[in-house]
Amino acid sequence: MLDSGFDLVKFLMFLLGGLSFFLFGLDMMSQNLKKAAGDELRRLLSGISQNRFKGFLSGGAVTTVLQSSSATTVMLVGFVQAGLMTFSSTLPIILGANIGATVTTQLIAFKILDYSLFFVVAGFVIRFFSGNEAVKIWGEALIGFGLLFYGMELMGFAVEPLQELPELKFILESLSNPYTGVAAGLVITAVIQSSNALTGILMVLAAHGLIEFYHAVPVVLGSNIGTCVTAVIAGAGSGRNAKRVALSHLLFKIFGVMLILPLLGFFIDFVLFSGKYLGMGIERQIANAHTFFNIFLGIFFLPFTKQFAGFIEKILPDIPVPDEEKILFLSYLDDTKIVAADVAVYLSRKEIARMASTIKEMIIIAAMPFSGKYQNEIDRRFPGRSFEEGLKLREKEIDFLEKKISDYLFQVARENVSKEEQQRIYCMISIVKDLESIGDLIERNFLNLLSKKKALDIDFSEEGREELEIYHSKAVSQISLLREAFDEKDLSKAAKIMTKERKYLDLELQYRVRHLERIVCKREESIETHEVHMELMNILNQVIVYTSNIAKAFVSSP
Secondary structure, eight states, X not given: OXXXXXXXXXXXXXXXXXXXXXXXXXXXXXXXXXXXXXXXXXXXXXXXXXXXXXXXXXXXXXXXXXXXXXXXXXXXXXXXXXXSSOHHHHHHHHHHHHHHTTHHHHHHXXXXXXXHHHHHHHHHHHHHHOOOHHHHHHHHHHHHHHHHHHHHHHHHHHHGGGGGOHHHHHHHHGGGSHHHHHHHHHHHHHHHOOHHHHHHHHHHHHHTTSSOHHHHXXXXXXXXXHTTHHHHHHHHTSOHHHHHHHHHHHHXXXXXXXXXXXXXXXXXXXXXXXXXXXXXXXXXXXXXXXXXXXXXXXXXXXXXXXXXXXXXXHHSOOOOOOHHHHHSSOOSOOTTOOOOHHHHHHHHHHHHHHHHHHHHHHHHHHHGGGSTTXXXXXOSSSTTOBHHHHHHHHHHHHHHHHHHHHXXXXXXXXXXXXXXXXXXXXXXXXXXXXXXXXXXXXXHHHHHHHHHHHTXXXXXXXXXXXXXXXXXXXXXXXXXXXXXXXXXTOHHHHHHHHHHHXXXXXXXXXXXXXXXXXXXXXXXXXXXXXXXXXXXXXXXXXXXXXXXHHHHHHXXXX
């Protein structure tokens, strides 16, 4: 029976309230640090080479900001699916992310609970009185930092009366069995979805003499497995690479715990020994156990990441997919896994570049039947299909991507994003719609013109064909530059498109005049092909104008 002086309602209020403040503060701090970091998070990950050590360090750096290894894995899934990195190159990053996620527990180990509200006040003053958006973000991060510690202080108030409760002592003594401790840590962390939160609770309990360090370590180990549940759930409904990344995250932790448990005594002695140099308080020792475990994982597995990737790929092999399905109805955007607005915008930009690449294909193959060099009407990308069928399939792909990217960006805009980010998102939605319009223009008009061309018994004049081919190459060049501008976020290439537009419009006028002069001179080929010739030139002209408008929007976006 509980002690008659024990107030259960008050206990639950302080414990759950403190935990709520802790998790809310952690999330608030993390979200605002992500905003402050901006594109640096994305650059640190997406720019990684095959160098394992660099990936390891970058994973640690990014997750130090995100304070969630699961959040980092979600970004990695997006990059792998978008073809920006290989699955095997994500493994060193995951190992580094595991270490970066422990930074908060190291901060918590500093005994600054008495100053928690000072950080809240300081952050509020910065947030309220600053007119600079970037400074306000740091103010909100400071508020979150203070709330995190305030939550720990409230949990401390909750557990203080528990020291004399024999029931609690009995429960905590059951953790003397390491396997029970691991299981408890796994289950609790799977529920609250934060190993940092459980580690913080253990620190509070240890500070009040309710749990021994020897009993806390297995719980910490179990929490490392439990924190993978978020990534596993997120990857369950995603593609093959998403499942592989999530499974790797989980198996790293499981294998690590299996390796440590038989050597638990040595591991605990090592942590205690290091405490002589890193701080002897029990809170610091618990934080060190959390960090050292993940450092051990990194050191042990880093040399074998390629072999480990092969092992995961055997467990989850590729599923054969028909070529058509690989091209159509495939997007690397998932609006249920938006980690940071800048990363979401980056992934969207990559998908827009893919749209531009498909449009380039459409322009090239649509013009082929009008070329005298054209002999074969079979689409190379879709074996067994005519070029008309291939054109329609590409237009379907453009329509699919337009809807997918727009829906994704609207979802990003609904997140807690700055006004500048919102403007950038709205600009991208407008760009996507313009690209879709180019696809419609090509598919609808080229096929209509082809039937007119086939009805003629005569071909273009030699001069007319040359002019059409030159102007067609200009339109293809503009689309190529647009794709590169989006793919590389190269504003200079977008500006180059705008510069060339005026030159190409003047060229189109010159060609139009030459064509009309040939008609006046009664060139039979020019007279018979006049309607098709002018409409072809007009379509290419519209493509160039659309492309320049898109480039202007891209350059003017925040």
